[in-house]
Amino acid sequence: MPVPEKTFTRKEVAASAKKLTAGSDDETPVLFIIDTIVYDVADFLDAHPGGEAVLRQVAGTDATTAFYNLHRQEVLEKYIDDLAVGTIQGEKPSVVRPKPGDLSLVPYAEPLWLSPVFKNPYFNESHHRLQRAARQFVDLHLAPEAIEKERTGEHISQELINKMSEAGILHMRLGPGKHLHGVPMFKSEQYPKGVVEGSQYDYFHDMIVAQEFVRPAARGFQDGNMAGLVIGLSVVLHYANDKALQKRIIDECLSGRKKICLGITEAFAGSDVAGLRTTATKTADGKHYIVNGTKKWITNGVFSDYFVVACQTDKGMSVLLIERGEGVETKAIKTSYSPAAGTTFITFDNVKVPATNLMGEENKGIYVVLANFNHERWTMVCAVARYSRLVVEESLKWAHQRLVFGKRLIDQPVIRLKLAKMIALVESHQSWLETITYQMCQMPYSDQAKYLGGPIGLLKMSATRMAHEVADEAVQIWGGRGLTQTGMGRVIENFNRTYKFDAILGGAEEVLGDLGVRQAMKFMPKSML
Structure with a gap:
């Protein structure tokens, strides 16, 4: 909302402080100036995190230097609609008020390809359209939830997942491919078919989405924001042998109805993938695998419905898609970042998995x-x-x-x-x-x-x-x-x-x-x- 049109002189703002010291009633305005905008914080005194005294100390003054020595413009944006009462007569603000989707004006705050001065051979107009759409989506929808969930440790909301699915974001995060063909990415009245055609989507588009989604600066939520889908569903996309299974899992996950994660790491095997101890033993009729073992530090595992799991089979490693059910138990792991990531310890206890859930070739899962x-x-x-x-x-x-x-x-x-x-x-x-x-x-x-x-x-x-x-x-x-x-x-x-x-x-x-x-x-x- 725009700042009210009412104007004050600096003398009028200073005079308001004298009324306060004279012991007037509680309705007396508590005015001060920040960047030529006048604020009345009389109703905010009790709510101010720094205490009432801090605000009363600057009453009647230009508090611009004091404020920006402690705070950012973003803090003002939270309260400006409620607390701003006017401007100083004949003066204009010098601080830029950013709008959702705006590029930063700070030098080196944006990669050089977004500069109006520097040229780059890799990016075309479709990349710029996607960046603008992604930035606006992040600012309006993703960042507020990311910052809050990072603080509370809660997992991503279904509402946000649904919005990302509708915008084609879940599809985009798997990278280029036929799964994007016909998907309207960030569809709008201006771009009814989306800001970029699925057949044109390349790894630079992919990079843009990956980088824009980092900007809320919430590392736990960053991984909690369907990172398991990025690294888990891609295996189904590229290596599923049962095409009906592949279609069902991809449709469910990209619609946001189901969640998926990748289970590689174990307590005894991290970067040493060949040292995995989880086993998958084929039944006598060859129609199922029986999976036993554990996985540790699995991102999104707490809330996932599907697990893409590396197991030791009779002559090597194989990768299986396991559905949450009997014998599958997940437990949250506390780490140094937010529980919003859904980091998990998973136990597989005699889990029966259809042989058709094999990803790639049996005993050659290392290549997958x-x-x-x-x-x-x-x-x-x-x-x-x-x-x-x-x-x-x-x-x-x-x-x-x-x-x-x-x-x-x-x-x-x-x-x-x-x-x-x-x-x-x-x-x-x-x-x-x-x-x-x-x-x-x-x-x-x-x-x-x-x-x-x-x-x-x-x-x-x-x-x-x-x-x-x-x-x-x-x-x-x-x-x-x-x-x-x-x-x-x-x-x-x-x-x-x-x-x-x-x-x-x-x-x-x-x-x-x-x-x-x-x-x-x-x-x-x-x-x-």
């Missing part, structure tokens, strides 16, 4: 797992790069508004050096990510598994090392606020507490670094030895 890892690791890099950029944006804002020893933080050379390091890391990894993404657009799924496993592994390893450096520098810039879960430092605290998840999940840094080098050695010419 390894091929599936590529897209999972790539999406994690998308997220790490974008979250790190968000930390840079927040730190640049903070450095410009925080006053220390009479100067802004940005006026200190040591702070500028820290910011320069963070910016360089984020920009270089985004560029590397776009290079890999281009290669993915040029290769079929099978060739990606053959040629990009190593490069994506190295990129993920380096990206999570970047996150370590960015988190460390950001906390030093923010001080105590960088360790506080509420207020201005919320983004920094969340990132610093949770960035290690990406260094472990989907393959530990050390394992992926080794994978990258080993794959490179396969193509090493013997003449060089």
